[in-house]
């Protein structure tokens with residue numbers, strides 16, 4: 274809707290230079306000045322009510338009254354094709370790695386933040402790895418065990434993190450599996 278249409282819809286529309294003046298949908302006073310902004314946007318400012326009518330709240334009220342369209346839901350600009358959960362040994366979700374198309378990877382936190390600063394790096398499938406190790410405790414040494422278990426895992430970032438988790442792990446290139 275144009276500023277003119279909004280002004281008439283809200284009542285007491287008056288032309289004021291290039292703008293309009295009409296009733297404020299929040300406090301009711303004749304002090305709202307809708308104007309047409311660039312690229313079809315609507316600018317609103319209420320000069321009454323001691324300056325207490327927030328422009329964003331006015332726009333929200335106009336949307337509620339269906340005088341303005343609802344904002345478009347945020348599109349998924351990142352084409353996420355797979356998400357991998359990284360959990361601590363107790364199963365709590367620490368961070369996620371998303372595979373995108375075109376193929377690249379991004380790391381993020383469950384709260385939507387696209388970084389993993391100050392988040393503990395853990396091996397992928399750590400709870401299963403820990404459970405697997407627990408299951409082999411008390412068993413014969415692996416060399417004599419008929420079934421040495423091998424589980425695939427990986428880490429979200431470069432091999433340097435492996436060294437912290439597994440002393441002696443390769444720095445460059447990521448091992449694709451470890452024995453448990």
Ligand SMILES: [Zn+2]
Pocket residue numbers: 297298299300301302304319320321322326
């Ligand atoms: Zn107002």
